Amino acid sequence: MPKSLFWVRTDTAGSEHVVLDEPQGLTAHGVALAVDPIPYTCRYRLTLAPDWSTSRLEVDADGAGWSRSVRLERAGDGWRVRTGEEGDLDAALRAAGHPTAGLPGTDDPDRLAEALDVDLGGSPLTNTLPIRRIGLGRLPADLATGVKVAWVLLPSLAVIPAEQVYTSLGPGRVRFAGDGFTADLEVDPEGFVVRYPGLAERVDPR
Template sequence: MSASRVITWDVSASRGVETAWVELGGGVMRARGRAVGTVPEPYWVSYELETAEGFVTRRLSVTVETQTQDRALDLRHDGHGRWTAGGEPLPDVDGALDCDLGLCPLTNTMPVLRHGLHRTPGEREFLMAWVSVPDLAVRPSLQTYTHLGPGRVRYASGDFRSDLEVDGEGYVVEYPSLARRLTAR
């Protein structure tokens, strides 16, 4: 790994905050993060994310604590398009390259970096293994990322659209209606 970062976001969508410790280099990303939110209910999230070459998700391990329940998810991609959660097949997300952890601006980084959408023109549609928070349900999500200019990428899924500001490394700086980075480079 060539570059380590610690990034903190004010996550307005959850009325909370998230910090991620990220290592990035050689087309691979490893991260661990912690978040606290109050919407839809107070919760703590801890996660570990590993990608293979090309920023393709290999594993996302997540735990969530709420007042009434603790949950855990071990989401794995086999490198051939198939996913499992806790060892059980998830055929609805087969073919997806990425996970998208709900309310987590870090997971927008992988598709942006893979295709250089923060630097060069293009538009790409992705099937994502979307993980909702705090229940950790995994669902398929079609998402489109469009280069708008240097450091500007439009994210779209269904009727939702947001124009993201990302830094030169592809990390979210501003995600209107979701999060804003608190830490400087």
């Protein structure tokens, strides 16, 4: 049966709702909203292979006067990246006093070649992908495992290669480290994030 997960952002006003199914690997579609750095809505569709490596990610983001899209698809020869853009996100960012975002996607998909996972900015769901793919719950505690990901920034939808480290801290706890940041995540028995300090907390039905 499909399942529904809902997180409330704790770093800013926002939330994420995803509906997912695990027939073989994972398929998911979700919506994320936030007001920082400017108000935006993000819609995404995610497809994972049976080994939980990412096969495809489609993301659409929009706000007042702008919209962007990025499509990532992993094939035998690397990642294919397609983008779209309407309006002017950079103008909206400048008007709000923030740095400009640049273009969506990447100018060199070959830089993503070693990535097996994706990380959608601000989305607790995508932390589950490497946790499940590497079988972190079955590894000894304090054993660090490095992964390479295609990191999709929001709201710009720029895609950059990133190195991250996941470490099991015992049942229900995982340490995440990347880009100079570290957080000890609380996860459920299936590896889905329950609490991400400084980012989000899951709200479960009563």
